[in-house]
Amino acid sequence: MHPNDPILRSFVEVAPDSHFPIQNLPFGVFSTDADRAPRVGVAIGDRILDLAALEEAGLLAADPSGGRVFARRSLNPFIALGRDAWRQVRVRVSELLRHDSPILRDDPALRARALVPMAGARAHLPVEVGDYTDFYSSREHATNVGSMFRDPKNALLPNWLHLPVGYNGRASSVVVSGTPVRRPNGQTKEPTADQPSFGPSRKLDIELETAFIVGRGNALGEPIPVDEAEGHIFGMVLMNDWSARDIQQWEYVPLGPFNAKSFATSISPWVVTLDALEPFRVPGPPQDPEPLPYLRQVDKASVDLHLEVALRPDGNADATTVCRTNFRHLYWSMAQQLAHHTISGCNTRVGDLMGSGTISGPEPDSFGSLLELTWNGRNPLALAGGGERSFLEDGDEVTITGWCQGDGYRIGFGEVTGRVTPALG
């Protein structure tokens, strides 16, 4: 049976609204108090299947040459084995988790060792990120920003409809969900001030994004054609590209954002494979003007992936959902992003992280940043339990979640969350 088949069930109990049914099987890296060595696992319901334990038990062999790829602190060695290996492992894990498969189900000792409660586990960064690139592929986001800071009548810059604009981000500060985010200090300049001043950012913001992880690199000088690009993608995560708008505004001309975004970029711990997303592929928005030939894509370019952002102030019991949107609004696809990125001959490597850019939809409550949701602070958001927000305050916790809704099940991404801590004094 195909591992995406909706009829499949696992002997591990999975709630209907769980993000991790047997049809998903996302990969991540975790550790536990009992075993502090980070290792590779697969999420199933509210459990983690420990692939290192299965490998050790002789039930899972991903590397034909006999190497251990799951008792490792990142997914990179596994990913480097290639797409055939990803698919074989996903099929094998699906078989082992099926309700009618006795191997794991009926072996209490192995189950105790290999099925770890997620609640007691610690998530680690799933990949060692070589380079981190961030695109700017939401037309609605680019239009909102252009309207606010430039000219509402010419909000999109001339290049925007011709190429997926992107920039190089900082790889060292990519952190896993749950890592606290310290408010950055930096230079800012008020429009009316003569001189810049120094201090904590007063416009700390989020960016709702997804990112894909490169599963197969390309050699320097050898671009990836757009119709082969998805074969180079291992999977996707949720991402919050924390941004200090006031620092950004002062620093970004002419070389782009730097300190405003280099202090933290949070990603979700579970990498959802493109294979698991296959049933939810949809066409992207129409592209007019037609892109140059190296960017023309005929496949279903997008994914019907619902996304939400929730904000919970320190001490509040309840979070407020401040944004509901969908990945399918994105104008430029992942394949187009990767084809454009490499058309110069730029090489990519296993584990490279490529962000979508802020994902905003057409409705005001579908914007993917506080900058847009509050229109640069002019229209603060009301919060459940009282209070309002223009930008983030110390103690605020931001959680992004996302899932594809199937018939009676969800292919979910879990969440990426982070709490703001005060700036250094």
Next chain:
Amino acid sequence: MHPNDPILRSFVEVAPDSHFPIQNLPFGVFSTDADRAPRVGVAIGDRILDLAALEEAGLLAADPSGGRVFARRSLNPFIALGRDAWRQVRVRVSELLRHDSPILRDDPALRARALVPMAGARAHLPVEVGDYTDFYSSREHATNVGSMFRDPKNALLPNWLHLPVGYNGRASSVVVSGTPVRRPNGQTKEPTADQPSFGPSRKLDIELETAFIVGRGNALGEPIPVDEAEGHIFGMVLMNDWSARDIQQWEYVPLGPFNAKSFATSISPWVVTLDALEPFRVPGPPQDPEPLPYLRQVDKASVDLHLEVALRPDGNADATTVCRTNFRHLYWSMAQQLAHHTISGCNTRVGDLMGSGTISGPEPDSFGSLLELTWNGRNPLALAGGGERSFLEDGDEVTITGWCQGDGYRIGFGEVTGRVTPALG
């Protein structure tokens, strides 16, 4: 005796204009036909001292815990040992190479094994680069670019004198000197055209830069103070940040250069330590307005480092020196760059590469790019042996070299060279 003492001599013969006298001792990674395993060496005259061979012979122990740090394919494990280890190894290597030290001098078998002719060795990338950052710290360069593309009367942007502007570069395409550079394809748009077009860059350029290598990282959220920054720097290399000006012009607003610079960045193979440069430290240019406190530096911020660029067309016997300049012209220092980079809390790691930005001096023949030297192609350069150049043509070989001139000796960087090959058809 201090390893910088000009009186020191080696039993290895060193020509007076050699870049690698016993006072220098730069670190790199090399291999030979006889031993294809990349390993760490130190340049001395026209030889390489094989530190892995010395380590194996029990003559050099850098790691107090007994680990092997020189039989490795990058300098990172050695650098990670910290500044005390760098200094102890430099002192020890200096002692072993002195004309009056018999240990290596009088052991023909060890000499044959440990002193490798540089001409027969292959240079490798000296460090594994985590993140690559490029600054924009030459006032003359920023003024030239601003004059050409914006407004000669307001050439410097408002932020430029207040902070060292920088951007994140692409780490995957950092290559060692000698690696061929394929002309990139990409989107460009003529000012008079309605639509962009696709093809090989017609404005392929160089950027004369230096770069420093981070020797000691900082934790996320914990900035490096400016007066401690140099303690975090291992050493410096020469760098050519190849740039496609026509691709850059079309893509760079608003997020900065991307495909225009991601296809190759070449660095020299020998890392010259800050310790070796100590005798050549000089103050940088006066800074007015005074920088904010986190950027104020009281030490000698710069280095008297002479730099040259030579261009040799395919088939020409002679190269033409097209630029002569000096590192000391740079407005923002390495310490200021690193302090600014981390003031947001951004973490750095051993092996991170941080470029100076194009180094231009005040005279027209001291500009560090063809863009400036030819004023965007309007004033082509005459070449020795005939012909002229506005931008690079296929087959052109560009070589950057640089050295500090001592009394009768040079602390040199060797060279970074690369030859342009045709674009993919």
